[in-house]
Amino acid sequence: MPYQSTDQTRQKKDAKRTAMMQAAVRVFAEKGYHAATIRDVVNAAGVAIGTFYFYFPDKETLFVYLYEETADFLLQAIQQAVTGRATLPKQFAAGLQSYVNIALYEPAVVQLLLVGGVGAVPALVERQATFRERLTAIWQRPLDTALDKNQIIPQNTRRTAEALAGAFDEIVLNLLNLPEPEMEADAALQDMIHFALRAVAYTGH
Amino acid sequence: MPYQSTDQTRQKKDAKRTAMMQAAVRVFAEKGYHAATIRDVVNAAGVAIGTFYFYFPDKETLFVYLYEETADFLLQAIQQAVTGRATLPKQFAAGLQSYVNIALYEPAVVQLLLVGGVGAVPALVERQATFRERLTAIWQRPLDTALDKNQIIPQNTRRTAEALAGAFDEIVLNLLNLPEPEMEADAALQDMIHFALRAVAYTGH
Amino acid sequence: MPYQSTDQTRQKKDAKRTAMMQAAVRVFAEKGYHAATIRDVVNAAGVAIGTFYFYFPDKETLFVYLYEETADFLLQAIQQAVTGRATLPKQFAAGLQSYVNIALYEPAVVQLLLVGGVGAVPALVERQATFRERLTAIWQRPLDTALDKNQIIPQNTRRTAEALAGAFDEIVLNLLNLPEPEMEADAALQDMIHFALRAVAYTGH
Amino acid sequence: MPYQSTDQTRQKKDAKRTAMMQAAVRVFAEKGYHAATIRDVVNAAGVAIGTFYFYFPDKETLFVYLYEETADFLLQAIQQAVTGRATLPKQFAAGLQSYVNIALYEPAVVQLLLVGGVGAVPALVERQATFRERLTAIWQRPLDTALDKNQIIPQNTRRTAEALAGAFDEIVLNLLNLPEPEMEADAALQDMIHFALRAVAYTGH
DNA sequence: TATGAATGAGAATTCATTCAT
DNA sequence: TATGAATGAATTCTCATTCAT
Numbered sequence: 001m002p003y004q005s006t007d008q009t010r011q012k013k014d015a016k017r018t019a020m021m022q023a024a025v026r027v028f029a030e031k032g033y034h035a036a037t038i039r040d041v042v043n044a045a046g047v048a049i050g051t052f053y054f055y056f057p058d059k060e061t062l063f064v065y066l067y068e069e070t071a072d073f074l075l076q077a078i079q080q081a082v083t084g085r086a087t088l089p090k091q092f093a094a095g096l097q098s099y100v101n102i103a104l105y106e107p108a109v110v111q112l113l114l115v116g117g118v119g120a121v122p123a124l125v126e127r128q129a130t131f132r133e134r135l136t137a138i139w140q141r142p143l144d145t146a147l148d149k150n151q152i153i154p155q156n157t158r159r160t161a162e163a164l165a166g167a168f169d170e171i172v173l174n175l176l177n178l179p180e181p182e183m184e185a186d187a188a189l190q191d192m193i194h195f196a197l198r199a200v201a202y203t204g205h
Numbered sequence: 206m207p208y209q210s211t212d213q214t215r216q217k218k219d220a221k222r223t224a225m226m227q228a229a230v231r232v233f234a235e236k237g238y239h240a241a242t243i244r245d246v247v248n249a250a251g252v253a254i255g256t257f258y259f260y261f262p263d264k265e266t267l268f269v270y271l272y273e274e275t276a277d278f279l280l281q282a283i284q285q286a287v288t289g290r291a292t293l294p295k296q297f298a299a300g301l302q303s304y305v306n307i308a309l310y311e312p313a314v315v316q317l318l319l320v321g322g323v324g325a326v327p328a329l330v331e332r333q334a335t336f337r338e339r340l341t342a343i344w345q346r347p348l349d350t351a352l353d354k355n356q357i358i359p360q361n362t363r364r365t366a367e368a369l370a371g372a373f374d375e376i377v378l379n380l381l382n383l384p385e386p387e388m389e390a391d392a393a394l395q396d397m398i399h400f401a402l403r404a405v406a407y408t409g410h
Numbered sequence: 411m412p413y414q415s416t417d418q419t420r421q422k423k424d425a426k427r428t429a430m431m432q433a434a435v436r437v438f439a440e441k442g443y444h445a446a447t448i449r450d451v452v453n454a455a456g457v458a459i460g461t462f463y464f465y466f467p468d469k470e471t472l473f474v475y476l477y478e479e480t481a482d483f484l485l486q487a488i489q490q491a492v493t494g495r496a497t498l499p500k501q502f503a504a505g506l507q508s509y510v511n512i513a514l515y516e517p518a519v520v521q522l523l524l525v526g527g528v529g530a531v532p533a534l535v536e537r538q539a540t541f542r543e544r545l546t547a548i549w550q551r552p553l554d555t556a557l558d559k560n561q562i563i564p565q566n567t568r569r570t571a572e573a574l575a576g577a578f579d580e581i582v583l584n585l586l587n588l589p590e591p592e593m594e595a596d597a598a599l600q601d602m603i604h605f606a607l608r609a610v611a612y613t614g615h
Numbered sequence: 616m617p618y619q620s621t622d623q624t625r626q627k628k629d630a631k632r633t634a635m636m637q638a639a640v641r642v643f644a645e646k647g648y649h650a651a652t653i654r655d656v657v658n659a660a661g662v663a664i665g666t667f668y669f670y671f672p673d674k675e676t677l678f679v680y681l682y683e684e685t686a687d688f689l690l691q692a693i694q695q696a697v698t699g700r701a702t703l704p705k706q707f708a709a710g711l712q713s714y715v716n717i718a719l720y721e722p723a724v725v726q727l728l729l730v731g732g733v734g735a736v737p738a739l740v741e742r743q744a745t746f747r748e749r750l751t752a753i754w755q756r757p758l759d760t761a762l763d764k765n766q767i768i769p770q771n772t773r774r775t776a777e778a779l780a781g782a783f784d785e786i787v788l789n790l791l792n793l794p795e796p797e798m799e800a801d802a803a804l805q806d807m808i809h810f811a812l813r814a815v816a817y818t819g820h
Numbered sequence: 821t822a823t824g825a826a827t828g829a830g831a832a833t834t835c836a837t838t839c840a841t
Numbered sequence: 842t843a844t845g846a847a848t849g850a851a852t853t854c855t856c857a858t859t860c861a862t
Contacts, residue, residue: 032324034239119237170371199404442734444649529647576785609814
């Protein structure tokens with residue numbers, strides 16, 4: 001009997017593939033692209049080296065894929081939170097809340113994107129640039145809208161958005177470096193929101 | 206420029222050593238710690254591999270030393286600029302001017318510190334943390350002073366300083382990624398100053 | 411065509427086995443023993459890797475078996491053609507006709523035997539030697555007969571046969587390397603026959 | 616004192632390079648391209664793996680280089696022997712003498728070229744084709760000259776040359792497979808010469 | 821001091837083979 | 842019978858480091 005391929009097997013394979021990707025995210029987040037070895041990844045996943053190459057073509061491809069998946073996940077989460085709100089304060093609050101939540105519960109996601117430690121691998125440098133671009137865009141859109149409504153003072157919203165993106169990342173990374181990030185998360189969140197509202201000179205109407 | 210030996214007696218040796226370090230900064234800045242090879246460094250410096258190991262014990266030590274020298278250079282330059290000014294706006298202006306100047310004329314310094322691409326090498330991770338710490342402190346001190354004088358509204362100055370540090374770095378890195386950074390440098394500088402003053406809610410007295 | 415199972419009872423199994431062997435001949439002929447992978451073979455045969463190991467114990471055994479089957483097929487075909495003729499010219503004509511036909515219609519057979527690209531695998535080296543031996547013998551027997559009848563001048567027929575075997579192989583391989591071997595096949599065949607008759611100094615009676 | 620680079624060192628390096636290439640020729644000749652490993656080569660040369668890559672860029676490049684050097688050596692030796700003679704019998708005798716000598720005293724050269732065991736590596740397949748081409752050309756030129764002078768009967772000299780090249784290779788390879796090739800070399804040489812003269816139907820004037 | 825040949829541990833990747841289903 | 846996921850030994854190649862000159 002020729003072995004069921006559609007049912008359990010397919011699911012198991014997908015499960016293993018997912019497990020390996022999660023292990024890989026953790027390893028890459030912790031060590032960075034170059035310092036992480038395939039052996040690290042397979043050890044973390046509890047499989048043999050050959051198994052890695054059964055599921056993925058090579059190290060770089062996996063990393064790029066992981067990076068993009070992770071970037072999409074983070075960006076969409078923040079974007080979605082922002083999109084659902086009407087006013088700038090609520091947009092900051094929701095977007096940052098989402099960001100902080102991910103940082104707390106999926107720290108590897110944030111570390112992979114923000115630390116990375118790529119250097120010299122063209123394909124990866126490019127993705128990083130794209131990620132920064134998209135992240136900035138998320139913050140810039142609400143600013144443009146608010147500017148239209150005269151709710152913030154005139155400014156180069158693109159530059160402000162860059163600055164905010166950098167500011168938020170720094171706060172979040174510092175948060176993750178604490179021994180107990182959850183203890184400080186709320187305060188950090190509030191500080192970020194207020195910082196942002198001041199920085200854009202939000203007037204309220 | 207860093208690595209100026211003040212002792213005039215051991216000029217020759219220091220000259221070669223300095224040349225190698227400058228070459229190393231460029232190479233590390235461009236490729237990141239892991240992707241850069243000792244061969245890259247000695248090729249850039251125009252010496253043989255053996256010569257490298259006469260002056261430096263190993264790759265990691267060199268990088269750590271370079272990182273610290275470079276960090277000191279940048280931090281002292283900014284600190285000095287800030288120290289000489291009396292008011293917060295002038296402090297931001299002078300400090301950021303200094304930062305931007307270094308970014309324009311010694312881009313490798315900034316790239317080494319901000320990009321680095323380290324990951325997983327404990328000694329390096331530690332230095333990076335220390336650098337962030339010190340950079341934040343530079344911006345925090347003027348804030349504390351201004352807060353004492355009621356020139357900015359009450360806030361967690363430590364967190365604000367972190368945010369500003371992150372914001373400035375992002376702007377500067379984006380500046381360096383432009384094809385002609387000098388064209389945009391002044392505008393970026395003004396935007397950073399205004400952003401900072403808004404973000405701290407500077408009232409003027 | 412080789413691998414025709416004469417036993418009609420185990421048709422099914424033999425059919426699959428035969429299909430795999432035919433695929434394997436093509437793959438080995440194209441890539442050579444080392445460069446060809448089991449995966450190549452099973453892909454060409456349209457089965458799974460496990461199936462391969464159900465029918466064959468391992469790569470080397472398969473190749474050896476294939477080589478022997480293929481050698482038998484070629485040698486028997488030529489031998490049979492030669493055997494049915496009475497005079498040396500007709501023997502050369504028939505044997506070479508047979509050889510060329512196989513080269514044209516089963517080029518993989520010839521390439522497997524003549525190119526192979528083995529090297530270093532003792533079992534295979536041995537089979538190759540045996541094949542050369544047998545091929546030489548095919549041409550030598552008619553020469554011995556002709557020599558007995560004084561139809562060719564005295565000579566070391568063994569050496570002449572070796573030379574002829576090498577000569578024919580070279581011509582046939584060059585033929586197969588042409589873009590359209592069929593166009594040239596007849597001319598090549600005639601040239602080989604005349605070459606052989608001259609080389610043995612055939613006198614006619 | 617900066618270590619002499621022009622004198623002894625250069626010579627030593629060249630000597631080592633040559634020694635490694637000779638070891639590599641032997642290994643490749645014995646095992647074929649695929650079955651030979653870099654480890655085999657460095658073991659045969661008595662150096663470490665890294666040393667190989669200090670002298671040569673990679674396995675394929677070395678093999679191609681070796682193949683071409685070896686082919687040039689063999690072809691030039693034969694060509695030179697042929698060139699110095701006036702009549703076809705003397706040309707065959709001299710060329711084949713040269714060929715046999717090389718086979719006896721540098722068997723690896725002949726084995727590398729004739730056995731090779733390449734398969735599937737495009738760069739190598741190409742070189743092999745070129746080698747066959749040039750080898751055939753060496754034998755064809757004297758034939759064309761002889762044909763012009765009516766010393767051989769009309770024939771397709773290109774095809775005859777191919778056949779002769781194949782014939783000679785077969786004889787020489789068989790010679791090398793004997794336990795004591797030198798014992799048989801003279802007889803084989805005479806047989807080849809006579810075979811060739813018969814095969815071209817040499818008339819003498 | 822300066823050189824660069826030499827080393828070998830370690831990294832990525834391949835592939836024949838096994839075995840649970 | 843048939844499958845293909847899983848394995849790990851083996852291979853190519855890199856690069857930090859050493860050391861005789």
